[in-house]
Amino acid sequence: MNDSSLRLERSGDLATLTIDRPQARNAINFPMLESLEQALDDLSGNLPRLLVIRAAEPGFCAGIDLKESREARSDFVRVRVGLMHRCLNRLRSLPCPVVAAINGVAVGLGCEIAISADLRIASPDARFCYPEPRVAVPSPSQHLIWLIGLARAQDMLLTARWIEAPEAERIGLATHIAEDLDRGVAELTDQIMDLAPLSMRRTKENLWITMTEGIEAASRHHQDGVTEAADTADRKEALQAFAEKRRPHFTGE
Structure with a gap:
């Protein structure tokens, strides 16, 4: 992986993928998507027992990099969104369990990465939003509908409103809330790593x-x-x- 903003690390049978671009609130740009695809190649070729996705402060992921989008032409946009969906589909179809540790905001693509995990542990200050209509692009809906149902997906996508952690847990956007996120992830990791x-x-x-x-x-x-x-x-x-x-x-x- 060539982009230090996205790191794949291994400790035995546990793999951790960290989004680390705090200067841009962990927004994802094209080089990071390329690194994500490379990481998925690595994971598929040498499958861990468990993958944990987490992010550096100040929050999980602010979505796609809008500064990159400002200068993007339509041909680049098509390539980027195609790569994005390819990565998300591969992440969802990884044979091993995937856990997302969600701290702070998960916006747009950040939400999509989070809900591509099998289990989603959120901090009490976690917030979720699909703000695409505010920046004049359509929101993705195909996986969100499976996860929380059509009516709730309509409410979330067609209003572009924020979902706070308690509501996220109630509707299934988050699996559960952990007062201490690191401890919650560690406990869940131990539980999963004990299974066949x-x-x-x-x-x-x-x-x-x-x-x-x-x-x-x-x-x-x-x-x-x-x-x-x-x-x-x-x-x-x-x-x-x-x-x-x-x-x-x-x-x-």
């Missing part, structure tokens, strides 16, 4: 198949997954640990 990686990947796949292909396809996928799991080392370890009344140690095999 192959099972988590299959479960995540099944969730998306249910949403995109329907219940029958998801049922077939689940049957295949349970059958394949029977011969894995992790399944045998889980049953042995149960018999011995101890915690299992999963290796992802």
Whole structure:
């Protein structure tokens, strides 16, 4: 990755992606999108058990870089928005669980990055907004509708209003609020890292198949997954640990 404003770091089976451009309130420009795509290549080629997305202060992400947009021609805009959607789709489809740690504001593209995570922990001062109508472009809606439903997405997108942390948690925009964000992320990380990686990947796949292909396809996928799991080392370890009344140690095999 060539852009220091977006860092991918690893500690064992845990990967952390940090947005670090505080001078622009962590707004995303084109080089950062290119770095994000490169990071996704790295993650796909060497999959961690868990990816955590977080941001440096003062807030999670102020959206797309409007200073870059001021000088952008339509051909550049098409390339940039295409890259943006490609990155978001790849982020959502990563086989491993993805957690977003949302501090402060998440605006526009910042919201899209946050809701591309499977689980979203927000600080009490977190705020969410899709302000695109205020800058004369349409808001993305396709994933938000799945997450919070049509009526709530309409309310959020067609008013461009701010959603404060308590409401975000109530409508599902945030999974939960943590008074101490770092501690909340650490506790959730420990919880997820104790689970069987192959099972988590299959479960995540099944969730998306249910949403995109329907219940029958998801049922077939689940049957295949349970059958394949029977011969894995992790399944045998889980049953042995149960018999011995101890915690299992999963290796992802």
